[in-house]
Amino acid sequence: GEDVEQSLFLSVREGDSSVINCTYTDSSSTYLYWYKQEPGAGLQLLTYIFSNMDMKQDQRLTVLLNKKDKHLSLRIADTQTGDSAIYFCAVYSGAGSYQLTFGKGTKLSVIP
Amino acid sequence: GAGVSQSPSNKVTEKGKDVELRCDPISGHTALYWYRQSLGQGLEFLIYFQGNSAPDKSGLPSDRFSAERTGGSVSTLTIQRTQQEDSAVYLCASSFGQGYPGVYEQYFGPGTRLTVT
Numbered sequence: 001g002e003d004v005e006q007s008l009f010l011s012v013r014e015g016d017s018s019v020i021n022c023t024y025t026d027s028s029s030t031y032l033y034w035y036k037q038e039p040g041a042g043l044q045l046l047t048y049i050f051s052n053m054d055m056k057q058d059q060r061l062t063v064l065l066n067k068k069d070k071h072l073s074l075r076i077a078d079t080q081t082g083d084s085a086i087y088f089c090a091v092y093s094g095a096g097s098y099q100l101t102f103g104k105g106t107k108l109s110v111i112p
Numbered sequence: 113g114a115g116v117s118q119s120p121s122n123k124v125t126e127k128g129k130d131v132e133l134r135c136d137p138i139s140g141h142t143a144l145y146w147y148r149q150s151l152g153q154g155l156e157f158l159i160y161f162q163g164n165s166a167p168d169k170s171g172l173p174s175d176r177f178s179a180e181r182t183g184g185s186v187s188t189l190t191i192q193r194t195q196q197e198d199s200a201v202y203l204c205a206s207s208f209g210q211g212y213p214g215v216y217e218q219y220f221g222p223g224t225r226l227t228v229t
Contacts, residue, residue, distance in 0.1 A: 004154065035220075042116065042203065042220035043155075088154065099145065099168070100218070102155035 002026040002093045006103035013111045018076040020106045022089030025070065032065060033090040033100065034074045043088065046074070076108075084110045114138065116221035118204050124227045125194055133189040133224045137206030144187050145207075145218060146179060150200040158202075161187060194228045201225050 003025045012018045024032070030051050035043040049056045049063045049072070056063045062075040076083055086107050090100040117136045125131050137144050146158040157171040161181045172178070176195075181187040191198055205218040 040222065042222045043205075044220070045217055090155075099157040099160060099171070100155075101157070102147075104152065104154040 004103040118221040135204030141206035
């Protein structure tokens with residue numbers, strides 16, 4: 001089955017850019033997602049990219065997809081303390097139930 | 113409008129007891145998902161409902177786990193004879209329809225934190 005890997009921790013200074021990386025194994029993955037989870041809250045969809053795209057930009061967020069290497073990244077420009085959270089990479093691979101396969105999450109800590 | 117709600121928010125139970133976790137999806141959402149988030153692990157898919165039927169139960173870890181959905185709305189996840197390894201956050205998500213998550217976004221509830229002592 002699909003496997004999604006992420007580094008567990010990232011620490012950046014306020015105002016710097018953050019880059020969170022994710023790798024996946026199933027080359028037939030069609031939609032790839034980034035979710036944010038703040039303490040005590042449910043997951044919030046940040047953005048997603050379709051597999052026929054290389055890049056998607058949405059305000060401070062930039063998603064890059066390298067299909068050849070099965071690598072997905074999320075760049076947060078001008079990182080703020082409010083961006084401190086756990087970020088999950090998730091992949092949809094065409095399972096009939098439309099379930100998502102998630103990575104373990106990257107905990108982003110922003111240092112003031 | 114209201115989002116996905118789950119109750120209880122926290123549940124502590126003794127090993128061997130049964131527990132019921134409730135999910136109230138967004139009104140009008142026909143698809144409902146249960147996931148489990150264990151410490152240090154990603155989200156693990158458990159079960160999916162389309163209306164009241166569950167076409168995909170492949171993620172349920174054992175026969176101690178069951179779920180039902182009534183009236184195309186509220187869903188209950190039941191864990192019988194709980195074990196310590198069942199301790200996790202159980203997340204529910206709903207979506208407007210059945211289809212690519214890029215089209216039918218899954219909206220997540222805040223989760224129920226289950227602790228089995």
